[in-house]
Amino acid sequence: MKRQNKIKFSLKKKIIILLLSLLLIIFLGFFIFSIFKTYQSPTERKLIGFWNVEMENSFWERDSVYDWGTTIMDISEKNICKLPTLCDTNLTVDENWAKATGTWEFISRNPDSIFLNVPNNPLHGKYAIRFFIDENGYGEAKNNIYKIELKNDSTYLICNKGDFIQKNWRKDWEKN
Numbered sequence: 001m002k003r004q005n006k007i008k009f010s011l012k013k014k015i016i017i018l019l020l021s022l023l024l025i026i027f028l029g030f031f032i033f034s035i036f037k038t039y040q041s042p043t044e045r046k047l048i049g050f051w052n053v054e055m056e057n058s059f060w061e062r063d064s065v066y067d068w069g070t071t072i073m074d075i076s077e078k079n080i081c082k083l084p085t086l087c088d089t090n091l092t093v094d095e096n097w098a099k100a101t102g103t104w105e106f107i108s109r110n111p112d113s114i115f116l117n118v119p120n121n122p123l124h125g126k127y128a129i130r131f132f133i134d135e136n137g138y139g140e141a142k143n144n145i146y147k148i149e150l151k152n153d154s155t156y157l158i159c160n161k162g163d164f165i166q167k168n169w170r171k172d173w174e175k176n
Contacts, residue, residue, distance in 0.1 A: 040077075043112050046131050050074050051148065051159035053084055061154040066122055069096060073159060079103050083121045114150075127152050134160070 040048070051073040069085040076082075081104040085096045102118030111128060118124045127150040134145040146161040 041109075043106075043109070043129075043131075046146075047114070047129070047148070048075050048077055049161060051161060054158045054160060057158040059156050060122065062122055064122070075104055079105055081116055081118065083116065083118050083123045086122070123155065123157070125152055125155065127155070127157075 053071045053073055055068065055071055067087040069087040071084050072082075073084060074082040081102055082097065083100045083102070085100040088096055088099075091099070099120040100118060102116065102121070102124070104114055104116050107113045107115050107126060112130070113126060113128050115126045116124060130149040132147055132149065134147050148159050148161075150157040150159070
């Protein structure tokens with residue numbers, strides 16, 4: 001009888017250890033999955049946010065002349081982008097924004113390139129990107145302005161960061 005009780009106790013102990021091990025593995029799996037799901041590369045951290053397109057420093061070779069309604073570009077975390085809108089008096093504001101909304105994705109990491117998939121917008125296309133800091137700033141301010149250069153065969157855009165800039169970002173920006 002004692003031997004039978006020892007076997008039962010030993011079996012229960014093994015089952016408990018097995019269940020605890022299984023729970024630990026599941027917990028670690030969720031933890032690792034959540035880390036990978038929320039990780040952003042330095043390039044992604046820099047790219048995401050609001051950008052002001054500097055029209056005076058940019059150019060595009062197209063057959064048409066465009067009347068821009070806004071000069072703001074929004075690159076969001078969920079691969080959604082809103083490019084500058086065109087002034088089209090035949091459309092409502094919501095329709096103009098809908099035509100300027102699409103998706104974005106990285107197509108290369110070395111060198112960095114993105115694809116702005118917004119078929120109804122003249123800025124739709126693939127771009128090589130380069131981040132830099134304009135240390136001269138505007139006028140007498142001499143403040144650092146975080147900028148991006150987007151270029152392809154027919155378009156050259158310079159944009160400045162229109163978001164809150166975190167202090168620790170400078171390291172990331174200086175890497176490019």
